[in-house]
Amino acid sequence: MKQPVLLLTGFEPFGGESINPSWEVCAALQGEPLDGLRIEALRLPCVFGAALELLDAGLARHAPALVLQLGQAGGRPDFTLERVAINVDDARIADNAGACPVDQPVVAGGPAAYFSTLPIKAMVAALQDAGLPASVSQSAGTFVCNHVFYGLMHRLATRPGVRGGFMHLPLLPEQAARQRGAPSLPLATQVEAVRLALRTAWRTREDLRVGGGAES
Amino acid sequence: MKQPVLLLTGFEPFGGESINPSWEVCAALQGEPLDGLRIEALRLPCVFGAALELLDAGLARHAPALVLQLGQAGGRPDFTLERVAINVDDARIADNAGACPVDQPVVAGGPAAYFSTLPIKAMVAALQDAGLPASVSQSAGTFVCNHVFYGLMHRLATRPGVRGGFMHLPLLPEQAARQRGAPSLPLATQVEAVRLALRTAWRTREDLRVGGGAES
Amino acid sequence: MKQPVLLLTGFEPFGGESINPSWEVCAALQGEPLDGLRIEALRLPCVFGAALELLDAGLARHAPALVLQLGQAGGRPDFTLERVAINVDDARIADNAGACPVDQPVVAGGPAAYFSTLPIKAMVAALQDAGLPASVSQSAGTFVCNHVFYGLMHRLATRPGVRGGFMHLPLLPEQAARQRGAPSLPLATQVEAVRLALRTAWRTREDLRVGGGAES
Amino acid sequence: MKQPVLLLTGFEPFGGESINPSWEVCAALQGEPLDGLRIEALRLPCVFGAALELLDAGLARHAPALVLQLGQAGGRPDFTLERVAINVDDARIADNAGACPVDQPVVAGGPAAYFSTLPIKAMVAALQDAGLPASVSQSAGTFVCNHVFYGLMHRLATRPGVRGGFMHLPLLPEQAARQRGAPSLPLATQVEAVRLALRTAWRTREDLRVGGGAES
Numbered sequence: 049m050k051q052p053v054l055l056l057t058g059f060e061p062f063g064g065e066s067i068n069p070s071w072e073v074c075a076a077l078q079g080e081p082l083d084g085l086r087i088e089a090l091r092l093p094c095v096f097g098a099a100l101e102l103l104d105a106g107l108a109r110h111a112p113a114l115v116l117q118l119g120q121a122g123g124r125p126d127f128t129l130e131r132v133a134i135n136v137d138d139a140r141i142a143d144n145a146g147a148c149p150v151d152q153p154v155v156a157g158g159p160a161a162y163f164s165t166l167p168i169k170a171m172v173a174a175l176q177d178a179g180l181p182a183s184v185s186q187s188a189g190t191f192v193c194n195h196v197f198y199g200l201m202h203r204l205a206t207r208p209g210v211r212g213g214f215m216h217l218p219l220l221p222e223q224a225a226r227q228r229g230a231p232s233l234p235l236a237t238q239v240e241a242v243r244l245a246l247r248t249a250w251r252t253r254e255d256l257r258v259g260g261g262a263e264s
Numbered sequence: 265m266k267q268p269v270l271l272l273t274g275f276e277p278f279g280g281e282s283i284n285p286s287w288e289v290c291a292a293l294q295g296e297p298l299d300g301l302r303i304e305a306l307r308l309p310c311v312f313g314a315a316l317e318l319l320d321a322g323l324a325r326h327a328p329a330l331v332l333q334l335g336q337a338g339g340r341p342d343f344t345l346e347r348v349a350i351n352v353d354d355a356r357i358a359d360n361a362g363a364c365p366v367d368q369p370v371v372a373g374g375p376a377a378y379f380s381t382l383p384i385k386a387m388v389a390a391l392q393d394a395g396l397p398a399s400v401s402q403s404a405g406t407f408v409c410n411h412v413f414y415g416l417m418h419r420l421a422t423r424p425g426v427r428g429g430f431m432h433l434p435l436l437p438e439q440a441a442r443q444r445g446a447p448s449l450p451l452a453t454q455v456e457a458v459r460l461a462l463r464t465a466w467r468t469r470e471d472l473r474v475g476g477g478a479e480s
Numbered sequence: 481m482k483q484p485v486l487l488l489t490g491f492e493p494f495g496g497e498s499i500n501p502s503w504e505v506c507a508a509l510q511g512e513p514l515d516g517l518r519i520e521a522l523r524l525p526c527v528f529g530a531a532l533e534l535l536d537a538g539l540a541r542h543a544p545a546l547v548l549q550l551g552q553a554g555g556r557p558d559f560t561l562e563r564v565a566i567n568v569d570d571a572r573i574a575d576n577a578g579a580c581p582v583d584q585p586v587v588a589g590g591p592a593a594y595f596s597t598l599p600i601k602a603m604v605a606a607l608q609d610a611g612l613p614a615s616v617s618q619s620a621g622t623f624v625c626n627h628v629f630y631g632l633m634h635r636l637a638t639r640p641g642v643r644g645g646f647m648h649l650p651l652l653p654e655q656a657a658r659q660r661g662a663p664s665l666p667l668a669t670q671v672e673a674v675r676l677a678l679r680t681a682w683r684t685r686e687d688l689r690v691g692g693g694a695e696s
Numbered sequence: 697m698k699q700p701v702l703l704l705t706g707f708e709p710f711g712g713e714s715i716n717p718s719w720e721v722c723a724a725l726q727g728e729p730l731d732g733l734r735i736e737a738l739r740l741p742c743v744f745g746a747a748l749e750l751l752d753a754g755l756a757r758h759a760p761a762l763v764l765q766l767g768q769a770g771g772r773p774d775f776t777l778e779r780v781a782i783n784v785d786d787a788r789i790a791d792n793a794g795a796c797p798v799d800q801p802v803v804a805g806g807p808a809a810y811f812s813t814l815p816i817k818a819m820v821a822a823l824q825d826a827g828l829p830a831s832v833s834q835s836a837g838t839f840v841c842n843h844v845f846y847g848l849m850h851r852l853a854t855r856p857g858v859r860g861g862f863m864h865l866p867l868l869p870e871q872a873a874r875q876r877g878a879p880s881l882p883l884a885t886q887v888e889a890v891r892l893a894l895r896t897a898w899r900t901r902e903d904l905r906v907g908g909g910a911e912s
Binding site: 566573 | 771834
C-alpha cells in the first residue's frame with residue numbers, strides 16, 4: 049500500500065537570483081517520513097499559469113493529505129505564515145516567462161479570497177517555542193506566490209478534508225551577502241523551521257486562539 | 265434639493281495617541297464642495313462593532329454617492345490605497361472599548377474578502393503626479409480599520425452604483441516627535457492628498473492598468 | 481555697521497535628484513533676521529574638495545558668528561543633529577564631479593574626528609517640543625556631508641568662539657513620490673525646523689544633559 | 697614557550713536578554729588555534745568602566761598580538777565591521793550596574809576618535825565571498841560597545857604593532873523569536889563568520905581599497 053503524502057511545494061529562482069530557499073528546503077525534506085506519511089517535494093516554475101498546471105499534476109499524482117507551499121520573501125527577517133490568498137495577479141516585476149499581468153484574477157469568477165486552512169497560530173507558536181522567529185503575515189503579495197496559494201486553496205475548496213497553506217521564508221545568507229541590508233537565515237535553520245511547521249500543521253486540528261493581527 | 269454627498273470617514277485616537285490624522289483630515293474637509301457634491305465627514309469610534317453602527321447611521325442619513333474611509337497607519341511613510349478588506353478581526357492591541365477579538369469574522373457567513381471599488385491605481389498616480397508619496401497596499405491589517413473597510417464593502421455590495429474604499433494616512437509630525445524613528449507628514453499635506461484622492465476617485469470610472477503589486 | 485551673520489550652508493542636488501531640501505531651506509531663510517543677526521545662505525557643490533573651497537570663501541566673506549550646515553539624508557524620517565564628523569572620505573556613489581574617493585582623509589594629518597560644538601540635545605528637545613520629529617545621529621556618513629562637516633570643524637578649531645555643526649534633513653515629498661517607501665517632510669515643515677534649530681543653537685550656550693545615545 | 701594570543705572579547709547579556717551572541721561566539725572559539733596562535737576569549741561585563749578594567753587585565757595577562765572585540769547589535773541583519781570609536785558615553789538604557797552616563801568622555805582628555813586598525817574592507821570582502829552578509833558600519837553607538845572599543849584603541853595607541861577593532865553581531869534566532877521583526881543569524885553561522893573575520897584580520901596587513909561608505 050502506498051504511504052499517504054504531505055505535499056511540499058517550492059519555487060525555482062526568480063528576480064535575478066540563482067537560488068531560491070523555498071526549493072532548497074523542499075529538496076532537503078524530500079522523502080522524509082512524518083507520522084507514517086511521506087514528504088513529497090514539488091518544484092514549481094515562477095510563472096503565472098504554468099505553476100498551477102504543475103501543481104495540478106502534483107495533486108493528481110500524490111493525492112496529498114495536506115499541502116504546505118513555500119516561497120521566498122526577500123526583506124522579511126522571519127518565517128511568515130500566510131493568512132489569506134487573494135484573487136488577483138499584479139506583477140511589479142516580470143515572472144520567469146516574461147509575463148507581467150496587472151490586476152487579473154487568478155481564477156476568473158472565483159471568490160475574492162481564501163483563508164489558509166492550516167493552523168497558522170499554532171505553527172507560529174511552535175516555531176517561537178523552538179527559538180525560531182516566526183509571525184503571521186496578512187498578505188502573500190500579488191505575484192506568483194499568492195497566485196499558487198490562491199490556486200491551491202481554490203482546488204482544495206472542493207476536496208474536503210485536505211488542508212493547505214503557504215509559508216514565506218527569508219533569504220539565504222549567500223543571497224543577502226550580495227544585497228545591502230537584507231535579513232537572512234541559513235538553510236539548516238530553514239529546514240528545521242519547515243519540518244516543525246509541517247509537523248505542527250499535520251498534528252493540529254484546531255488552531256490556537258491567540259492574537260496574530262496587525263493594526264495596518 | 266439636497267446636494268449629493270461624498271462620505272469621508274475618520275477615526276478617533278487609539279493606541280495611546282491623543283490625536284488621529286484620519287479625523288483631523290475629515291474635520292478639515294467637512295462641508296467642502298467637489299464637482300457639485302458636498303463632502304460630509306463622519307467620526308467613527310475605534311471600537312469593533314460600534315464603528316459599524318455609526319457607519320450604518322451615516323450611510324442612512326447621507327445616502328452617499330461614494331465613500332472614502334481614512335485610517336492612521338503608524339510606520340508607513342506614504343499615503344496607501346488599500347486593495348482588499350478581509351473577513352477577520354484579530355486585534356494585537358485592545359480597541360477603545362477594551363475588546364481584543366481573535367480570529368472572529370467581521371460578518372459571520374460573509375465572503376472571505378472584498379476588493380475596493382475605488383480606482384486605487386489612478387488615485388496613486390494622481391498623488392504621485394502631484395508630488396505626494398503614495399502606493400497601493402495589499403493589507404489593511406486585521407484591526408478596526410480593516411473591520412470598517414470590510415463592513416463598508418459588505419454594505420455597498422447590495423447598493424449598486426455606490427463605490428467605496430479605504431486610504432491609510434501616515435502619522436502627524438507631532439505624533440512622530442514622541443516616537444523613535446516614525447515617518448510622518450503634516451496635516452496640510454494630508455488634507456491636500458485626501459482632497460486629491462477623493463476627487464480622483466469620484467471622477468475616474470475606469471481604473472488605470474498600471475502595476476501596483478508586491479512579491480510578498 | 482554690518483550685521484553679524486549666522487551662516488547656513490546647503491547642497492546642490494546629487495545622486496540623480498533634481499532638488500535638494502538642504503538648499504531649498506537655505507534659500508527660504510536667506511536674509512532672515514534672528515536676534516539682531518542676519519541669516520546668510522551658502523550653496524555648496526556636492527563635490528569633495530570644491531565644497532570646502534566654497535566654504536572657505538563664505539567664512540572669509542561673512543566671518544559668521546555661528547555656522548549650521550544642512551544636508552539631505554534619504555531614508556531618515558526625522559531631523560537629525562549630527563554629533564561627530566570623522567576624518568575620512570569613502571564614497572559609495574560618485575560626487576557631482578565624478579570622484580569616488582576611498583578611505584582618504586578629509587584633512588591629511590588632521591585629528592580622527594571633531595564633535596559638533598552646537599547644543600544638539602537642546603536642539604532636538606526644542607524641535608520635539610514644537611511637534612517636529614528629531615533625534616541625535618551618531619554618524620554623518622562618509623560622503624560630502626561628512627566632508628564639509630569635518631572641514632568646517634577643522635577650520636573652527638582655530639577660531640575660538642565660533643560654533644558650528646551639521647543637521648540632516650529628510651527628503652521632500654516630491655522626491656519620495658518617485659521612490660518606494662522613502663519617508664519625507666514638506667518644505668514648510670523643514671524651514672520651520674531649521675529656523676527653530678538655528679535659533680536654539682544661537683541662544684543656548686550650555687547644552688542639556690539628556691540622553692541621545694544608541695546601543696549600536 | 698607560550699603561544700602568541702589572538703584576544704577575542706565578548707559581552708555578558710544586557711537590555712533584558714538572557715544570552716548575548718558575542719559571548720556565545722567567544723566561548724565557541726576559546727582555545728582554537730589559528731596560524732600558530734591561540735584564540736583566548738575574554739568575557740566583559742556590560743558596565744561602563746568595569747569593562748575596561750577587565751580588558752586591562754586581559755591585555756596584561758595575554759599580551760595579545762591582535763584584539764577583536766565583539767558585541768550584539770539588535771536590529772542589524774548582518775555582520776558589521778566598525779570603522780571608528782568615539783570618545784563619548786551616552787547611554788539610552790542603563791548598563792548592567794544601573795549607570796546611565798550622558799555625554800561623558802570615555803577617556804578624559806583623549807582624542808575625539810580612533811579608527812579601527814583592522815583591515816575592515818578585507819574582512820567584509822572575505823565574509824561576503826564566503827556567502828556571509830557583512831558591511832562596514834560608520835558608528836558603534838555610544839553605549840558600552842563603543843566604550844570598550846574606544847578604550848581598546850586608546851590603549852593600543854601606545855602599543856605599536858598590536859592591531860585591534862570591533863565587530864557587531866546580529867541577534868540569535870532564539871532572541872529574535874521573542875521580538876517583533878528583528879533579524880537574526882544562528883550561532884553556527886556567527887562562529888563561522890567571526891573565525892573567518894579573525895583569520896582575515898590576522899593575515900591581512902594592508903587593507904583593500906574598496907568602498908564601504910555611506911551618504912548619511
